[in-house]
Amino acid sequence: MAAAASLTLDRVESGEPLPELAIDVDVSTVVLGALATRDWRPMHHDKDFAVERNGTRHIFINTPHNAAYFERYITDWTGPKGRLGRIKFRMKDSVFPGDTMVFHGTVDGVRTDDTGCGWADLSLWLTVGDKTTTECTASVALPVGENDNPWKRTRENWKP
Amino acid sequence: MSELDPEVQAWIGEKRYPVESEFDVERGYIFSSCSSVENANPLYWDEKTANDVTDGFIAPPTMISAWFRPHQWAPHREAQILPLQVHFDLKEKLELPEAVMTDNTIVFGVPVRVGDRLRTHQVLRSVSEPKTTRLGTGRFWEIDVIYENQHGESVGIESYTGFGYRRKA
Numbered sequence: 001m002a003a004a005a006s007l008t009l010d011r012v013e014s015g016e017p018l019p020e021l022a023i024d025v026d027v028s029t030v031v032l033g034a035l036a037t038r039d040w041r042p043m044h045h046d047k048d049f050a051v052e053r054n055g056t057r058h059i060f061i062n063t064p065h066n067a068a069y070f071e072r073y074i075t076d077w078t079g080p081k082g083r084l085g086r087i088k089f090r091m092k093d094s095v096f097p098g099d100t101m102v103f104h105g106t107v108d109g110v111r112t113d114d115t116g117c118g119w120a121d122l123s124l125w126l127t128v129g130d131k132t133t134t135e136c137t138a139s140v141a142l143p144v145g146e147n148d149n150p151w152k153r154t155r156e157n158w159k160p
Numbered sequence: 161m162s163e164l165d166p167e168v169q170a171w172i173g174e175k176r177y178p179v180e181s182e183f184d185v186e187r188g189y190i191f192s193s194c195s196s197v198e199n200a201n202p203l204y205w206d207e208k209t210a211n212d213v214t215d216g217f218i219a220p221p222t223m224i225s226a227w228f229r230p231h232q233w234a235p236h237r238e239a240q241i242l243p244l245q246v247h248f249d250l251k252e253k254l255e256l257p258e259a260v261m262t263d264n265t266i267v268f269g270v271p272v273r274v275g276d277r278l279r280t281h282q283v284l285r286s287v288s289e290p291k292t293t294r295l296g297t298g299r300f301w302e303i304d305v306i307y308e309n310q311h312g313e314s315v316g317i318e319s320y321t322g323f324g325y326r327r328k329a
Contacts, residue, residue, distance in 0.1 A: 023198075036195070037223075040229075068220065084268055089263075158269070
């Protein structure tokens with residue numbers, strides 16, 4: 001496998017958008033995510049339970065699976081040297097089989113902290129149709145030059 | 161102002177429900193996670209990239225809570241601690257039958273490495289005065305879930321804000 005390129009801080013500008021990512025969701029999407037996150041609760045694999053007990057129209061994507069999608073969305077953009085420092089999200093609505101979810105993002109700011117670590121602060125959001133189902137902010141560390149690697153930062157040099 | 165139950169007051173800042181993961185961090189679940197979201201990051205698939213960038217294979221940071229979800233069944237188990245047990249304790253003790261989580265923040269520490277055996281505990285940070293929202297009347301609370309590796313290093317802190325409430329009549 002060829003080494004993947006990584007985004008460096010000097011190539012990022014405040015206000016720039018991240019490329020959108022669209023995912024068609026089906027039953028397998030939801031169930032795979034539930035199993036991968038070891039979430040055995042029936043509302044993520046049993047439609048009858050979800051409809052009758054939760055009052056939803058179908059099974060739905062669980063929170064850690066949602067987080068994994070946001071992580072993928074961020075590191076698709078940064079490449080492997082992008083190191084996630086902090087993520088905050090608020091799920092406002094559920095995502096169901098049959099939905100097409102679209103991830104969006106924009107760079108809120110670019111900064112270097114007092115340890116010399118470069119950061120991109122991001123606003124991210126997930127939509128289904130014209131509805132925003134999750135709002136998210138994240139800070140991802142990026143190399144400040146070709147020879148920098150945020151993953152090599154140890155405890156005292158890592159302040160997410 | 162309504163006084164907070166003294167037992168609940170004593171929980172604030174207390175280390176509760178220390179748990180060790182039931183199994184070591186392993187690549188099978190890392191593949192399952194990456195596959196479930198089509199995450200092609202070579203850190204998780206390519207040994208040379210993993211060695212060059214992270215000194216070996218690590219787990220995606222957002223998998224952090226997955227390592228602590230108990231098996232659906234295990235022999236000799238009589239009771240299992242729920243993830244966010246403190247949240248359920250608060251609902252019961254404060255007699256607030258409904259609850260929602262409003263915010264979830266994760267701050268990541270040292271990378272989680274294949275072979276790690278992680279530990280976790282929960283800390284109640286705060287409980288608000290009674291509040292009334294469109295959902296009903298109850299209290300907000302903040303809970304931290306602290307994750308450490310076998311060396312005692314913080315691999316992450318997950319902070320939740322919950323609102324336990326009674327529906328409006």
